Amino acid sequence: xxxxxxxxxxxxxxxxxxxxxxxxxxxxxxxxxxxxxxxxxxxxxxxxxxxxxxxxxxxxxxxxxxxxxxxxxxxxxxxxxxxxxxxxxxxxxxxxxxxxxxxxxxxxxxxxxxxxxxxxxxxxxxxxxxxxxxxxxxxxxxxxxxxxxxxxxxxxxxxxxxxxxxxxxxxxxxxxxxxxxxxxxxxxxxxxxxxxxxxxxxxxxxxxxxxxxxxxxxxxxxxxxxxxxxxxxxxxxxxxxxxxxxxxxxxxxxxxxxxxxxxxxxxxxxxxxxxxxxxxxxxxx
Ligand code: ASP
Numbered sequence: 001x002x003x004x005x006x007x008x009x010x011x012x013x014x015x016x017x018x019x020x021x022x023x024x025x026x027x028x029x030x031x032x033x034x035x036x037x038x039x040x041x042x043x044x045x046x047x048x049x050x051x052x053x054x055x056x057x058x059x060x061x062x063x064x065x066x067x068x069x070x071x072x073x074x075x076x077x078x079x080x081x082x083x084x085x086x087x088x089x090x091x092x093x094x095x096x097x098x099x100x101x102x103x104x105x106x107x108x109x110x111x112x113x114x115x116x117x118x119x120x121x122x123x124x125x126x127x128x129x130x131x132x133x134x135x136x137x138x139x140x141x142x143x144x145x146x147x148x149x150x151x152x153x154x155x156x157x158x159x160x161x162x163x164x165x166x167x168x169x170x171x172x173x174x175x176x177x178x179x180x181x182x183x184x185x186x187x188x189x190x191x192x193x194x195x196x197x198x199x200x201x202x203x204x205x206x207x208x209x210x211x212x213x214x215x216x217x218x219x220x221x222x223x224x225x226x227x228x229x230x231x232x233x234x235x236x237x238x239x240x241x242x243x244x245x246x247x248x249x250x251x252x253x254x255x256x257x258x259x260x261x262x263x264x265x266x267x268x269x270x271x272x273x274x275x276x277x278x279x280x281x282x283x284x285x
Pocket of ligand 1: 210
């Protein structure tokens with residue numbers, strides 16, 4: 001059954017690119033989108049395509065995912081990755097994960113296994129909560145200097161794919177935010193937050209995970225599709241919600257069930273590549 005024209009969109013993280021790596025990042029996104037497209041045009045599944053695109057980006061040291069991930073406060077790499085199959089609402093993720101080259105592949109295995117949705121590595125213990133220490137909103141502690149520092153360390157990667165059977169899948173992978181506490185888990189592995197797909201569309205988000213989680217940005221963006229608007233408008237609306245509620249910077253990519261593409265950011269950069277209707281577009285969105 002092949003009636004739907006496939007489509008794919010890939011992002012290489014929202015932030016501000018201050019070095020001269022923008023064109024190399026755009027090339028990296030294009031290579032990833034083409035890896036997914038090769039699968040889709042041969043009738044392969046959206047899940048396989050989304051995973052393949054993210055593997056390419058995890059293996060590219062320019063991006064903050066897999067090889068090249070940013071360091072936490074202990075000077076270690078702890079990665080988050082999540083994948084979601086919009087057809088059956090299956091999801092799998094790994095979080096605060098050390099010692100695997102391609103966390104997205106492991107996330108896929110968690111999904112296929114089916115017993116759990118998210119498995120966290122060491123550091124899942126939230127000491128402060130256990131001892132009942134008073135909490136405050138994470139963004140209230142963020143000063144401009146540290147926000148800028150985070151912006152220099154962007155490069156989360158993500159892919160949304162629609163296959164020829166009309167199924168949508170999303171994969172997102174990240175080293176997280178620079179200097180994060182060991183055990184910190186961002187939005188990327190959490191279904192509905194950094195990664196979300198159902199039968200209406202899919203979204204992969206990038207930006208300050210603490211804010212993305214609080215507005216459930218991926219699901220919020222897909223929910224907007226039910227208003228009859230296209231993914232470009234839905235992405236902008238979700239970003240507006242994030243901005244209004246948290247004042248934080250981010251970006252997201254989307255595809256709906258018709259294969260329409262959308263993306264939005266309020267950061268300086270977000271390298272994107274999408275392929276639809278046989279056209280390959282590479283853009284610093
Ligand atoms: N969303 C990621 C996180 O908070 C970071 C990013 O997209 O750059 O872990």
